[in-house]
Amino acid sequence: MPDDLPGVRNSAENVSGQVVQVGVVHGDVHLGGLHADRLPLRVGVVPSRAASFQERAVGLADRVVLSGLGGVGKTQLAARHAETSWAAGEIRLLVWVSATSRDAITSAYADAAAKLTGQDGDARTFLEWLGNTSEPWLVVLDDVQAPADLNGLWPPAGGRVVVTTRRRDAALRGDRVLVDLDVFSPSEARAYLSAAIGADDDADRLADALGHLPLALAQAAAYVLDRRITCAEYLTRFTERRLAVMAPDELPDEHRATVAATWSLSVERADSMTPRGVARPLLDIASALDANGIPLDVFTSEPVLAFLGVDEADARDGLGCLHRLSLVTLDPDAREVRVHALLQRATRDAWTDASTVIRVAADALLEAWPDGDARTFRANAQALRAAGERWLWQDSCHPVLFRLGVGIASHEGEEAAAYFDELRRTAAGRLGPDHVDTLTARYLVVRTRDEPKNPRKAAEAYEELLANQLRTLGADHVRTLATRRSLWSCRGRTGDSATAAEALRGVLTDQLRVLGPDHHEVLATREDIVSLLRRAGDVASAADAAGVLLADSERVLGPDDPQTMLTRVVVADLHGERGDAVRAVAEYRALLADRIRVLADDHRAVWSSRRHLVHWLARAGDVLEARTECRRLLQDQVRVLGARHPDVRRTRELFLGLSE
Template identity: 45%
Template sequence: MFVSGTVQPFGWLASTRRRLDGVHGSIWTMGNHRDPDPPHVVNAMAGDVTGLFVQAGKIDGGVHYHQPARPAVEWPYRAGVVPPRAASYQERAASDLLARAVGEGDAAILTTDRPGRTSVMSGLGGVGKTQLAVDYAEQLWTASELDLLAWVTAISRDTIVSSYASLAADLTGIEDPDPEQGAQRLLAWLASTSKRWLMVLDNLRSPADLRGMWPPANHSGKVVVTTRRRDAALHGHRRRLIEIDVFTDAEAMAYLTARFADHEHLLDGTAVLARDLGYLPLALAQAAAFMLDRNLTCTAYQARLADRRRTLTSLLPEADGLPDEHQATVAATWSLSIEQADALEPAGLARPLLEVTSVLAPGGFPIEVLTAPPVTDMLTASTGRVIRAEEARDTLGCLHRLSLITMDPRTAHRTVQVHPLVQRVTRDAMPVRHTRTVARAAADALVRVWPDNERNPALSEVLRTNATALNDVCGEHLWRPGAHLVLIYVGFSLDARGWAAQARDHFEETLITAVDRLGPDHPDTLDIRMNLAGTRAKAGDLAGAIAEYEALLDDQQRLLGAGHVNNLIVRGNLAYWHGEYGNPSGAIAEYESLRSDLLRVFGAEHPFVFSVRNNLARFRGSVLDLNGALAEYAMLLDDLIRVLGRDHPFTMTTFGNIIGLRGVGGDPAGAFTMAQMLLTSQLSVLGPDHPDTLATRSTMARWQGMAGDPVAAATTCAQVLRERQRALGSDHPDTLMSRSNLAFWRGMAGDAAGAATACEELLADQLRVLGPNHPEIKNTREMLTRWRSRR
């Protein structure tokens, strides 16, 4: 700086900052105190003053400020350090999206022909947002489509402002002492220039850091922002939020193949490894480096990854061995996001709620699981303040904004999704005792939201998947003090869906674990054996089920005592399956003995007593004691109407049983009329999709055909089949039964060839779903033989 004029010397100094009339620029003035008595300040100047200077004492005459000119930049110009492309960089489907879709209003704004638009690339840390931005920027630069490429690391507002100010100085030749002024100078230049420019703001930590700093809309300019945030503040005029996903399966395979091009012997098991790493680009890159350093195949690495005794950090390179200039391991990449989420309001809930998500299925679960009382109670205990469901829901929003989870209300029952490696890292950080608390809270929440019936198959499937995932990752915590109810609910749900074989398999596996963890004599182990016996029977192994019930009854009487209520339950099940196995007379005798004991223990109006009376009448009818059966049903129906009411499902089921006996007794037309009456009540009370409603419509078809109208019966069966396929699915046993009924009545209506074809198709599906030993297989084979002979 050059100053002309007379400068008076200082005494002792005091400083102020003043704006003077007629002065252009920023002026620092310093007073001159020669003596405190009398004190005086001489801050005087004359003439025109321009520029920035420090006034010392008194200046007389013309003052001129000369700022040295900075050399002009050479065009085209690059500012900032653009990260290098990763080794074996893969072209991705997202690249095409980024290149073409902005002008169409889609999520890819990077190469749109429409001017002045901004792209905000958001996604989980490690999905490759920066690499996509690098690729886009370098392609434009190589194609000579840019005069200015500016790369700004946007980790804080200070770094953004200082980078802007530095770039403004480069472009305009004016170096502002105040970085904020320099940043505004850059924004003004970007708004007015005709130069073709691209601004990349990489790794934006907080939307607030760009407040007042968004690059302007300009027909010659483009803006790309990469961030893990999804805040609403990122949306705005001429901005698009682009969700960048993990690799596709094909992209992951291409990456690993290229990465191991010189080490093909390591490629064995790439598909499984890519899946287990969740197709996350950063994880694949770091795992590949780890494998190359240790000469591990993908299969060998995957085996280590599957070992839950190892942490994810132990399976990644050390800091000095990270590939592609990575700054942190995939495990450490998310730590800052978790801290940021935990600091957002409501504070302190993000980490514990993320811990609950870490033990559930990564494919998704209902938001109601994370807002259920067991979870909010856990949050209350961890924070020391009462946490309600709405605060848990708000916290999920914080985790979503930081891309630690994904929330999509359009995905029914899978609203919340979490990447499996985020789950792994979160679980790795939890102490064992805390893991037990989290696991029990998650299990309790699943039970809390589980529906009482299977009228929503999609929800039940999601809950089963989550219960299985929970058992896989921390099942040891679900067995103290006993078997958690969620383990039993999985089997109940499979059974209720009609998948008896799958339910049997589940209870067999659960029994093995129960014996190992609780011992063979634990009450929960005995209960699991009871459930296993029931599903064996429903899967077609009646003899095996009866043998299991008899052995269980002996063990329960020894361990629990002869009068324990569980013995009565086993006796009831034994009686039922004896009757189903071909011994209805024996079943009747067992039920009569059981009824006496039940009346003594529970009284006449207990549901168990009603159930035994219903089965007693049923088996009396099966031995052709129709009068005795009808009399038993009549008395039972009166009691049910009195105790439960006419619209209770049990009452309507009993009425349906009376219809069946009336039809078997020789009055199919009367049975059909009664079935119509029952259907009207069920439609009103239960709805059209309830299994009992559909069963009654199937019964109507039977008696309609038996009354002499097989064509109408086939039509009704076809309608019931469509409804069961929609409500229950194609493989449900009731759906398969509807196909059997339809085939029968088609044959009876004169279409033997169509009936035979239907039986052939049905038999193949029954063998697949029910297994070769199921009783229905024999019935279908006999019907197939019958209709083939009549074609």
Template identity: 40%
Template sequence: MTDGNRLDGDVSGTSAQIGSVQGSVYFGAGQRPVERLPHRSGQVPAVVDGFQPRSVPELESLVTGGVVLSGMGGVGKTQTAADYANRVRDVELLGWVTAASRSNLLSGLAELAATVLGSAIDDPELAAKCFLDWCATTSRKWLLVLDDVSDPADLEQLWPNTGTSGRLVVTTRRHEKLVLQKQSRRMVPLDVFTESESVNYLRGVLGDVSGVEDLAALLGHLPLALSQAAALIDMTPGMTCESYTDNWRTRRASLAELFPEGWSGPGDQIATTWAVSINAADALPPAQVARPMLEVMSLLDPNGIPLSVLTAQPILDYLSVANADLAARALGALQRLNLITFTGTTARVHALVQHATRDQLSEDQLALLAHAAADALIASWPEIERDTEYGATLRTNTTALAVNSGQHLWKPDGHVVLFQAGNSLGGAGLVHAALTHFENLYSTAHQHLGSDHPDTLSTRSNIAYWRGDAGDATGAAQAFTELLTDRLHILGPDHPHTLSTRSNIADWRGQAGDAAGAAQALAELLTDRLRVLGPDHPHTLSTRSNIARWRGHAGDAAGAAQALAELLTDRLRILGPDHPHTLTNRNNIAYWQGHAGDAAGAAKAFAELLDDRLRILGPDHPDTLLTLRNLAQWREQAGVDGEG
């Protein structure tokens, strides 16, 4: 069709002078190249046996535009894209390009250009441009999959315009929404299987066998790991889900031992999958910091590691970075490669990524890492646990660290974080859990350090204490008495731990019913502590507090209140008004003031204490809740209503 000096459509034959041309132009008498459509790429991977369809609404509703499937290696991005491509039947062109590098991408687009244009173009850049021009202008329906994009920068000037008839699916390990998502395409995170998807997959491969739920949970519902484990179980006579799971947990074998080797699913495939991502993350600024950061995370709780721990000074020292911002940027690099995720101020990492990372550590590296992580936990542990959820997170990370570090937290001595976690349990009101923690800790300490090591003796002290706190005062007193014999023999009479044991014996003796005997024993201890430690030492102050307490329980409530009032003056001077011991001292004064007959004074003192405990500890702390109960009790006895 002609319109003045304008031609629309394809032109061949004798040349003409024209103003503009719409469509392809061919010169000479040769035949115009013919499109080789319809065409379906032979590069689309086969969908594996037992494939579990993923719910990706953005894919299922795609008419034109693009979807970028972003996720860590092994979550099934390629399989999800392949399943979608195999189900799409209403397109004239289905192209599949492995886009792990720009050169691969250009090569794949050039091949598709030859398909849609009918002839090859030698220059890959020009061929790719011609194909992209076709994508943007054609009315033919097409679907293009760019699989395994390793770096979004490789797609610069190569992102297809889907126009009015095209669909684009991209798979990548990168998580960079600013680049990957635009108005015409959506970035969709692809996570591991759900529990039901994992179970259905395993049963699809192995049949209706037992133990699939535990196996799926053990492998963190990661599709690649599930497929490798299922293959190993299927090809190994006598192996079951239960035996595989037991082998993992008891032997703590490497990934290479736990996944198939030397066949279509190589044993190192999982580790290799993440090695590519780790190398890429480590190359991002700050260079060579992401890998050691992941090494730190490999020893901690996969379900949540506080940012405060990962940016604590011991971690900065291990990473050899100057400040927390650089550590945070390393975490960002890991997130960009989908190796970790963040929820608020908590980082998560898949347990198998951790396992693959730990497999690469030497024993010397593991020892250094274990102490760096333990020191970071202690540095992050608040003296007062106002946030009970944060305290619980620190404890779960300590447990994970202890398991993954093996013997290294016991060289040269038991690390303090092991004891901190147990006392944190008790401080949170989980007394029986604290007792169990220290009983287990004693067995480990005895194994690594021997029966006479101070840390082994300390675990016995903690067992005795939490036994008493759990309600067995007589058993606690007896356990401390047995411990005193060993501490006198090993440490001597003036050692602080020996003196503390005497204090504990007296205290639990009082709680078992002998208040006068407890007060007398503590008075004798005070003489030695004044001599050994001096009048301002915290243990000396605690001894004075305990004497007052048992003096009150022996019948002298007024004397107890007076002694505690004198002690409060010293604690305010030495510790300050917000220290836990100062607050406890005020609690005890109020308590004995009430028992001495001044219920109204006690209620007033508890009300003032409540204000400070709410400010310092928060409303959910056990000590705050105790103060609330005491306030209600003494207000009732004083005949004061809740507004008084």
């Protein structure tokens, strides 16, 4: 600067927006600044409405978090809500944010601030504008990956906010309503497929196979249309091929990923959460079992903990990670874990060691299996068979397959007989006719098919089986001793009960020597001896033996064990048969209270106890109370079973007998 020019000093304070610093000006200066867009204004791109979009009965509050498994339609529902609100004039500002990261959110907020103010701004500028305006607005934050991404970035009160996310973390709640979005209902899935591909008789089967998941239905419909095939043909391919192969050539409705890929990122994120590396193997175990409900105790069993290499607390936290990412649903009241069947399928497709997963799941199921009614466990064992039964047959049959059959037998004898016969054929083919598991399956076929209806035929079958067991297993094998017990029990039911009871005492002597006094087979033999003594008319000896057996059963099995309860039935009946009907009534009242506590009011064992109570009330001379109790029982059975059920017919006959 020449010495003769005056000095120049520039200063600028509290300036925002676009600034141009100019030195010496010779002429005009033109500044093209940002300009504020007027309302109504849309910022961001709202996803297009999916073809064959289905309206869903989901109400959205002013501040709502739509949570759910990837593919249930959260984004589409949010987009529909946004467009409907815009079209109705309910909002004058609509901001759609692809919220896949914190950087993406702040960038979108800055863009909105610039459009609203006409100046460069940042996230804070946008949030301040929202807090100060009286104009109605809606901000949609789509596909939030982590609650922490929204720290300090939640839109203020005064407007409407919709968040879509796979997360369920408590941090997402606050003053917001959390809506857990589920899959399509059967009717919604049917309507979707009808609109997408037209009428098809197998559309419902296709929807069921895909678990009514909207994303899967859309991609399946595209696959069907691309290849000009039917739903039945799709199902055949779906059964035979890996899920990834079943993707259409071009993804429909602006989908960014296939069904399997949609979930893979969620699984990775869950597995990276604390405790690290636990979520994925837990999902592996869950994918081998029943999608509709897996007992929580399975995941905290020793086999699973050993598989994971963690303690029970970490296993529960691992399930929590899966739940927070909507990959499973924890039901604390039912103590169950649910998982979508298609997610199970995708997980199984990615297994690298199916044998280990299947056998760990089987070991866990067996360890957690409770005594008594266990329908949930039976359903899980059946699902395990479907997921990989071949891995349950190696050098032997996995015990869970026998436990499943015993569980079936507790409710449906004929179904159990068919199941054990199938097991016998499989064992003979895989292990050979003389393998202990093949012989055990043969035994269980006779026990469930022949023994209940034709003890004479059962005795003949047991005799033939016993010869094979003596030859291959030896006289002291536990299964050989069990067959001897069942053989003499059947003979006692068809002939000289006293002689059969004496023969059973010989079996008991051998069992005590080989197995010890507390083995379940020893207790079973003692039960059979009581039954045969009672059949032979030696009620006093039967009652004495039953009383001692009951004390031992309560000590060994516990007072709530089903077998202990059955022994209490025998003890109560024997009191009545010895002439003490009043004592029998007292015993049944106590037994009934315990069965209701353990089983529930409408369990068949509870109804059986109520029928026995009615019988002994009448024998004790209290016919009026007997009729009252019988009428109540009849009403309960009709309510649950219907008027034509055989149990209802028997109870009605009992009531009519009391009326005479």
